Each structure stands twice: as structure tokens, then as C-alpha cells.
Amino acid sequence: MSTPLELAIIIPTFNEHAHVPLLVAKLEQALTGTRWEVIFVDDNSPDGTADAVREIARVDSRVRVIQRIGRRGLATACIEGMCATAAPVAAVIDGDLQHDETILPAMLDALRRDAALDVVVGSRFVAGGGTGEWDGDRVAKSALATRLSQKVLNVGLTDPMSGFFMIRTNLVRALAPQLSGIGFKILLDIMAAADRPLRFLELPYVFRCREQGESKLDHVVALEYLIAIYDRKFGNVVPVRFAMFSAIGVIGVLIHMTVLTMLHIGLGAAFLGGQIVGTLAAMTFNFFLNNALTYRDRRLRGWRALLDGWVSFCLVCSVGAIANVGVAGFLYDFHFGAWAGSALAGVLVGAVWNYALSSRFTWGRY
Template sequence: MDTLLVQAAKATPSPEGRSHSGETNPQDAPTLSLVICTLDEHEAIGGVLRELDQHLGGIRHEIIVVDDSADSRTADAVAAYAADHPQVRLVRRYMASGLSSAAIKGWDVATGHILAIMDGDGQHDPALIRSLLEKLAEPDTDLAVASRYLDDARSGLYGLRHRLSRTGTWLTDVTLGVPLADPLSGCFAMTRDWYAHVRRNLSGLGFKILIDVVASGARKPQAAQIPTLLRARTGGESKLDTRVIIDLMALLIEKRTQGRFTAAALMAGMAASSALCLQWLALGVLLKLAAPLWLAMLLSASVGLAGRFGVLLLTTPRSRRPANAHQLLRQWRGFCLHRWSDVPLNAGFAVALCLAHCPWPIAALAGLLLAESRYHLGGLAGVKA
């Protein structure tokens, strides 16, 4: 993944602002570093930056926009605004996705004493940031969150999105016991000390960065909350899709098990389990139809591989999914190129085991495990599934 830090006006801090250890010199650092993660939000980001300029008057701050858009429209809008506002910085990421990893990238290059985040689509009221700073001024407070559901059950969302949000909040509370009314909030601020405390354990998975920040410490943070409702989006579109839901579930399991089951391992296990179930199903049908054993194994292993590709598509962020049949075919060819060894290894080993009187379900499982080992140990993991 190539990362480009684009200097907007005089945005990049001078080397004198950092000590030899890489830390920001306290007297040169701004009070606030606000990260805004964007994905195709060129219509909204200019208005968000203008509102922030009105509400952050008198506060020494920097705004770091981390853009994952495929085109340059959002970056161009930020650069145009930054030309007259040197406190605005732009980080463009290529072939990367996910709000959590983007937020971490922004905080890693930030220089402020307080680190904050909000959306770039206009749903978060910029006036919230000053209120969050006031909460962090209270003694021993590590984290301040703009929480939906703090005063009532409203969120500013409607229909399915509201129900999914409430379900996600309930699951997080049950799984982790996070002491927040809205652990899925995308608008919050924290002290630099708390970020340093959790940084090494952050997974950077998905879009729910607050869960990562709260659940990655050796202790629970001392948190303050302010009530909020989401406003109407002024640009971009909802990022909610199957990948967001899967990422949330994997993140909750990783944090609940304190990293013993990582999100990456869970995703790989889900893909392998899906492939195995489809292979078993196809193999059972083919053997029932009296297909030759070698042919049944080859075809069923191919079905399992196709199922793995389907899981890969479901777990790919929407912005990077193929937009048409040509792109889909090209991605399928690339996937097969990286997983070329799966079918012959899987089917060949399974057939050999069956000839040695091994039950076919166990033989198919062993074949899949061998192919999986060859894929990872052989250095063919260019495309992860």
C-alpha cells in the first residue's frame, strides 16, 4: 500500500517541532489534532471544513483529512480549502480502505495534545468538537464521546440503519461491557496519553474505531459523554454493507478474547469453512449421482474455490468491489492465479486418502487443509481470502 502525505500550504510540521525521540515538542504542538476520514465525500468536505473553522476559533488546532477515494475530487476540494487555511493537512491513501486504519494513520502523523475524529459527510455537528474538548479538561478523563442514545433512543438514523445501530450497540455492550451509551460513535476525542497507551494493540479493522480505542487498553478508560443526534448527510453515501457487519463481529471477538483469536484469523477461518461446506455439499451430490471419484473431487474442489471467491467479494469493501462483469472476470482470473494450487492438491490428496479407505468427508477436509498450507507456507498469499 502506497501512502502519500500531501502538504497543503504550510501544513506539514517542521522537523524542529519534534524531539529526537520522534515526540512532538509540547510548546510547539497544537491543542487539538482532528482527523477526518473521507471516501468520495467531495460534495460535503468543504462545508464541514468551513463549519469547523467557525467553531474552533481561538483553539490552536490542525485538521488532518485522510482520503481513501479512488479519484482526486475529495482531495482537490481539501487542497483548495487548505490553500488559505494552513492548519489543514491532507493524507491520501491508495489501495487502502477502512475508517479505523485511516484514523490510526491520521493520529500517527498528528502533533496535537488532544486527538479527535469526526465524519466528513456532514452528519456530525462540528460544534461537538469544542464540547468534547471541554469534557477532556475534567480531571483524569481519557476519552470524551459524542453519544447517540445518551438521553433517549433516537440516533438521527431511520429504518434498517437505526435497528442495525441499536443491535451493534447491544452486542458491543454484551460482548465487551464498554461503559458507553454509543460505542459505535464516530465522533470522539482522547488524550494523547490514552492513544499512546492503546496504540500497540489497535487492530485497525473496519469502521468502528471507538471500540478499538476503548477495548485495547490494559484498563478501561475514564470516559465522559455528551448527547448528539446525527444530521442529514450532505455528501457521500452510507458505508454500511456486509463487510462492515463482518468486521464488527470479528473485532468484538478479537477484543473479547484479548487477541487470542485475531480478526485476520477469523476471516481466514470463515473463508476456509465456507469453501469446505460447499465442497462437501457438491461432493455428496456428485457421488450420489455416481460420478467417478477423481472427477467428483476435482469438481467439488472447484466449487469450494468458487465459494471462497464469493466470500472474498462479500468481505471486500464496497468501494473496491468490481463494478461490472469485466472487472469481476479480471478479479476472478487474478484470484485463480494466486490460488492455482488449491484444486489439484485438494482433489489429489483427497482421492489418495479415499483409496486408502478414508471416509470422503475427512478426505476432503484433509485435502483442503493441505491446499491451505501450501498457499500460505508457499508464499502465494498475494490475495487474501
């Protein structure tokens, strides 16, 4: 009779081909005496990460890969991986070798010893932990994000931004329908989504430098963190994607008016010509910013996909503008002069139209 599976290690990947064999070797060394499996959840990496995993999996049944087509995002990859295992416990660890896999046995032992413990977190900010070679600016930003999460979401972790943790999989499966899956901070999402305070233990580790490839961290990741907090706090009132789409639309109006003013007032161009150029500028700005932020998990890549997406977005928004004017005009006539309310109603109808149709036909086709 074989030994029951004890632990699954979930590794979300995108372009980590070179790290795959190194990770498996490190796990082999760290988890001696433990019955484990590793699941790489790959977002269809163009560098062949999924194939690198399959090459090892042919000779090692503990190694598995989920290659996601048309789905992106670290948080959703972690959720998918944790729900795909039969192991009672799952650990999430990055694919870039920056997390210390040698503390995995201690994390598992803690969950074995205390049945009431829900999650064990690898922390850079408890005694004995560290951020390695981070500069002062990055340390300060991380500290600010920690304070913000503790203040807004009442999460008591010293390192809520950690992407390195171990959790009971039955808990994840129960919480999965409530998880937003936004951004990179799945631990924060789990802690905030639970209907009771989760019992946790933090174990120290020192964050390593990335050995190969480029870091996935950028300013968009920081923005996604704020978006995740918004979604957890207010997303049930106004969905976060619609809020982002609308906010970018407001910025687009400013772009439109700026271009129109420059052409019509500054350069003396005809009003109609300036209006057309301003509209195209705003639509183009809105399309690319929505592609980078609102639909980051579905973002279009490559010139052909971007061109097709831009054309479909412009067509959708053109029809939305007609709906805006039509609804506003009808309500204005019906209410005999309530111009402000009629105009706002038209804007709302146009925004909902643009959001619904672009979600389906611009970012829902790929």
C-alpha cells in the same frame, strides 16, 4: 510566539469531495478561539476528495491531507490520522456532516478541566441525544450492537458504536500497536484494547441526515462489527482474517458438493466433469466472498484486477489442493490407517497454504 496547537480533527474520507469545503467552513465557525488543524485521511477517492482538500490547504495552513494508496479502511485511517498530528488532543468526526461539530468545544473543555479524563464521546443515547430520522429497524440494530459490546467486551459506553469522539493523542500512540484496525468502529477497538478501564465522558448530540452522496453503511459494516468483537476477544488465538478465510472455505466445500450433486446425480453428467465444474464454482465463490469480506480493506476493484485476482487465487488453491492430498497421503501411510487425522491435517495444511499465498499474491499486489 505563536499559540500552541490544541486540537486536531481527523476526518476519514472516501468519495466526500462535495463535503470538504462545507466541513472546513463548519469547523471554522465552531472552533473560534481554538488553535486547531484538520487532517483529512483519504483512501484515494476516485472523486478527487484529496484534491479538494489540497485546494483549500493552499490558502489555509490548518488544513492537511493524507492520501493513502493501497490502504483502505475507516479504522486504520483514523489511527493514521491521530498518530500524524502533534496536537495533544484529536477528535474523530465523519466526513458526511452527520456528526455535530458544534459540541467540539465542549468536548475539548471537558478534557482540559479533568486531566484524568481519557476520552469524550459524542453519544446519541444519553439524555439530550438522538438518532435523528433513523427508522425503528436501525435503532433496534444499534441497540443490539450496544448490548453485545457491553456484554462481550465489558465496555460501559451507552454508544460504543459512535464514530464521533475526542481523545488524548499520547494514549492513541501508546495503544496503536494493539489496535486491530478492523471495520468502522475504532472507538470500540480503543476502549477494548486498553490495559486499564479508560475514563470517559459522554456528551449528547443528535445524528444528522446525510446531505449528499450515499451512506457507507451496509450489511457488511454490521458484519465487520461482529468481526471486530471476535478479533478483540479471540484474535490472539486464531487471527480473524484466517478464521474468516477458513469459514468461507467451509462454505465453498458446500458449494462444491451442491454443484457436483446437481450435475452428476441430477443431470447424469460424468463425475470428473462435475468435479471440475464444482471446483471452479467453489473457487469462484470463495474468491468473491473473500474479496468482499476477508480482504475488504484490500478488495480488488475493476474487471481487470478482479480477473487477475481470480486467476491467481485459483492457481494458489490448486497448489494448496495438491499439498492437502500429499500431506494427508503421507500421514496416512506413516500412521498405518489413521485416516481421519491424516485427512484433517491435510485440510489444515491446504488452508494455511491457500491463506498465506493468496494474502501475498492475490490481495497483496495492489
